Amino acid sequence: MKTIVSDSGSAFLSAIFICGLLTFPLSAQVATSLKVAAATNKRVDLTWSGTAATYVVQRRTLGGTFSSIATVSTASASDTQIDAYTTYQYQVLANTNDGQSAPSNTVTAGPPAAGFTALPGPGGVTATSTYGRNISMTLDGNGDPALIYIYDDPNGDTNYSDSELVFRSWNRAQYAWNPDIKIDAVGDTSSAFRTVDSLAFDPSTNTFAAAVSINDGDSINVYTSSNGNTWTKKASYSESDGVLGPSVGLSGGNIYLAYVGENGLQYVTGKLSADPATWQNKTAPQPTDTDIAAWYVSPSLAVDSAGNPAIAYFAEQTSNTDNLILFFWRPSANPVKVLDSQNNGSDGAAVKLTFLNQNPNIVAAVSRNDIDEEDQVHFVRSTDGGVTWQTPVAIPPDGHFSTGYAFDLAVNSQGHGAIAFSQNSGSGDDVCGYPKLSQSSDLVKWTTCAAAERDVTGAFSPIPDSIQLAYGGNDKLYMVWQDTYIEPNGIQMYREPPAGTVTGPSISANGVVNNATNQAGIVGGSWVSIYGANFSTTTRTWAAADFTDSVHLPTMLDGVQVNINGTPASVFFISQTQINVQAPSQISGNVSVQVIHNGVASNTVTASAVANAPGLFTYAAGGKTFPAAVFNDTSNGLVIVGDASLLAGTAKAHPGDIILLYATGLENSPAGTIINAPIADSAPIQVTIGSAKVTPSFSGLVAAGEFQLNVTVPNLPPGDYPISITANGVTSPAGPVISITQ
Numbered sequence: 001m002k003t004i005v006s007d008s009g010s011a012f013l014s015a016i017f018i019c020g021l022l023t024f025p026l027s028a029q030v031a032t033s034l035k036v037a038a039a040t041n042k043r044v045d046l047t048w049s050g051t052a053a054t055y056v057v058q059r060r061t062l063g064g065t066f067s068s069i070a071t072v073s074t075a076s077a078s079d080t081q082i083d084a085y086t087t088y089q090y091q092v093l094a095n096t097n098d099g100q101s102a103p104s105n106t107v108t109a110g111p112p113a114a115g116f117t118a119l120p121g122p123g124g125v126t127a128t129s130t131y132g133r134n135i136s137m138t139l140d141g142n143g144d145p146a147l148i149y150i151y152d153d154p155n156g157d158t159n160y161s162d163s164e165l166v167f168r169s170w171n172r173a174q175y176a177w178n179p180d181i182k183i184d185a186v187g188d189t190s191s192a193f194r195t196v197d198s199l200a201f202d203p204s205t206n207t208f209a210a211a212v213s214i215n216d217g218d219s220i221n222v223y224t225s226s227n228g229n230t231w232t233k234k235a236s237y238s239e240s241d242g243v244l245g246p247s248v249g250l251s252g253g254n255i256y257l258a259y260v261g262e263n264g265l266q267y268v269t270g271k272l273s274a275d276p277a278t279w280q281n282k283t284a285p286q287p288t289d290t291d292i293a294a295w296y297v298s299p300s301l302a303v304d305s306a307g308n309p310a311i312a313y314f315a316e317q318t319s320n321t322d323n324l325i326l327f328f329w330r331p332s333a334n335p336v337k338v339l340d341s342q343n344n345g346s347d348g349a350a351v352k353l354t355f356l357n358q359n360p361n362i363v364a365a366v367s368r369n370d371i372d373e374e375d376q377v378h379f380v381r382s383t384d385g386g387v388t389w390q391t392p393v394a395i396p397p398d399g400h401f402s403t404g405y406a407f408d409l410a411v412n413s414q415g416h417g418a419i420a421f422s423q424n425s426g427s428g429d430d431v432c433g434y435p436k437l438s439q440s441s442d443l444v445k446w447t448t449c450a451a452a453e454r455d456v457t458g459a460f461s462p463i464p465d466s467i468q469l470a471y472g473g474n475d476k477l478y479m480v481w482q483d484t485y486i487e488p489n490g491i492q493m494y495r496e497p498p499a500g501t502v503t504g505p506s507i508s509a510n511g512v513v514n515n516a517t518n519q520a521g522i523v524g525g526s527w528v529s530i531y532g533a534n535f536s537t538t539t540r541t542w543a544a545a546d547f548t549d550s551v552h553l554p555t556m557l558d559g560v561q562v563n564i565n566g567t568p569a570s571v572f573f574i575s576q577t578q579i580n581v582q583a584p585s586q587i588s589g590n591v592s593v594q595v596i597h598n599g600v601a602s603n604t605v606t607a608s609a610v611a612n613a614p615g616l617f618t619y620a621a622g623g624k625t626f627p628a629a630v631f632n633d634t635s636n637g638l639v640i641v642g643d644a645s646l647l648a649g650t651a652k653a654h655p656g657d658i659i660l661l662y663a664t665g666l667e668n669s670p671a672g673t674i675i676n677a678p679i680a681d682s683a684p685i686q687v688t689i690g691s692a693k694v695t696p697s698f699s700g701l702v703a704a705g706e707f708q709l710n711v712t713v714p715n716l717p718p719g720d721y722p723i724s725i726t727a728n729g730v731t732s733p734a735g736p737v738i739s740i741t742q
Helices: none
Strands: 032-039 044-049 055-061 067-072 076-079 088-096 107-109 115-118 131-139 145-151 164-171 181-185 197-202 207-214 219-225 232-237 244-251 254-261 264-271 280-283 290-293 300-303 309-317 320-329 336-340 350-356 359-365 377-381 401-411 417-426 436-440 447-449 467-471 477-483 490-495 506-514 527-533 560-564 570-574 578-582 589-597 605-609 618-621 624-627 658-664 685-689 692-694 698-703 706-712 719-727 737-740
Touching: 032 088, 032 107, 044 088, 055 076, 067 076, 076 088, 131 467, 131 477, 131 490, 145 197, 145 207, 145 477, 145 490, 164 207, 181 207, 181 219, 207 244, 207 254, 219 244, 219 254, 232 264, 244 300, 244 309, 254 300, 254 309, 264 309, 309 350, 309 359, 320 359, 336 359, 336 377, 350 401, 359 401, 359 417, 377 401, 377 417, 417 467, 417 477, 506 589, 506 605, 527 589, 560 570, 560 578, 624 737, 658 719, 685 706
Parallel strands: 131 197, 197 244, 264 290, 300 350, 401 467
Antiparallel strands: 032 044, 044 076, 055 067, 055 088, 088 107, 115 490, 131 145, 145 164, 164 181, 197 207, 207 219, 219 232, 244 254, 254 264, 264 280, 290 309, 300 309, 309 320, 320 336, 350 359, 359 377, 401 417, 417 436, 436 447, 467 477, 477 490, 506 527, 527 578, 560 589, 570 578, 589 605, 618 624, 658 706, 685 692, 685 719, 698 706, 719 737
16 A cells, blocks of 8 residues: 655555555564463463564553563563553564564553443443443452443343343453353343342452342342352342342452341351351341331442451331431441431432441432432541441532432542442533542542543433442552443443553544545545544554454554444554544444544544545645546556656656546445455446546445546646546545646
């Protein structure tokens, strides 16, 4: 592929000169098929194929520059000098008699991408609103998110009895989410306005435990897994009037489980590896003037840094059922009152407990007199292990809105806190996006907004079904939630960018245009230019090493990718301010466009996708714009059509010459794959030179997103003539001229 750069320095596609076909021959490589054999938060193991005596292994961070980290004499290497929360890319070069070979393919390893990303739907199918409900999150042995959630009615027959509990984890070696793992069928839990599942991980035994409500309270099942791929049902609990919850914790090989039964709050503990018949069961003491634990509010169990469990739960006051009381209970002591609803009832009540070392922190949804709105989110903490509690703090809303469940709380090692929550009805004066995220550096003063600017987060749901927070070991926040507002529906994740991450990309207003014309209107399968800022720290076009096979075009260059209507676009050119991509096929109407750099997402803009928007590829010389065209006759070598007085090496056209024009946007065309044979246009194309109408002897797709038109120059007097093309009644913009001589 030859790229012609205009006087303004913008990069764009132009002519393909070898038989009109696009090919990507790889340079002779000795190191091939590089892959990440295994990856953890401490090491990355690489393997490849080759016969060289020695190889140079190179590494870079996303968006960075490759540097050599090792020379090895085997077709494998391990990198143990890594940061657990940094994403790395690797390539291998073979040492040969002539120096070094071309680099191998590039592979990526590390934690999930920073910024906002959407998890793939079930089995690669686009997710629906029934997928990803009631998420519970923990961090695995690498410090990466692991999730369980409910997939309601997976076969879509509106019978929810086949709903499933699903496990999902991150794969550092593949730099992708592992496929869904069905843990078990759970029956219909779709009407439950409460927690129905809970996930925990024990790093001391590398074991997961999942607890879930079956058939909306018939029983609670506990499952275990050592790898996330295979799950075993460990225990089951049921009562005649049903059970509510659950909340599970793991530490030091022990399991801790809390749920609400007909006799109140139930607590179960024992060695996870032991027979559940040996586990201890205990009912929480019932404080004076209280009923048993509120049946309609799931309890929250957490384990402190010393491995000691505690439970937060609600109970009604017996003498005043309008007063709901929140209790904190360590099973070795009596319950302690934390706060109450100040006679405001119990609608929407919910609770989440977490620890900072051995001091408990609680977020609760409960109406109180300190805020006018209902169902307000409150934060309350103890600095003496839960013996006494400070005055509850009402978490400020964004504008005049009520706040409540779904929510979650996380506290990091520095004592910084984050609370994510739903925003309900209000006056419409909010200024931030969604989900609402309140943060504090001292657990005293809280500031509410969102994880990013509104042009990034404004399309998300203000009322997610569930939301989960966790701080990684680098004290950066993970937030996961189910979202049914954006397309596709499903699970969204935000990872707070680590220190040093480049400022997020931003697409300019009206910054998505036809690559050839720089005008609005993009066509499926054709080339698109995106303008803005902070797109990339490098400037380049794709190279042979970016192609992972002989079929598909790359969708990421140096950590830069583009989603159009949620579909990754093929990326040809990247720079700080411009990206050129191939639009996905079969798009129409208003489509969303978003740039992602190193996992940090830009604002989402809307572009218009049309059936036809023809544009000639051009170049500029001497203040004139010429079509990027070549003479069909190559007996004197490859000659570009132009004006030699303005650009050396070009030549004016003669009447009767056959010239090859190159264009994009003529009609919808295949996307994402290499074109190995010409595809003729489905409708006639007309070329106009001056006032002469010319029908091409051939017009069709000859490369990804690139159309070729073979045109005979009409018999016109010497001069510069405007040239345009018309496809399906739509004509390319005026501007380019062709110079004709006798």
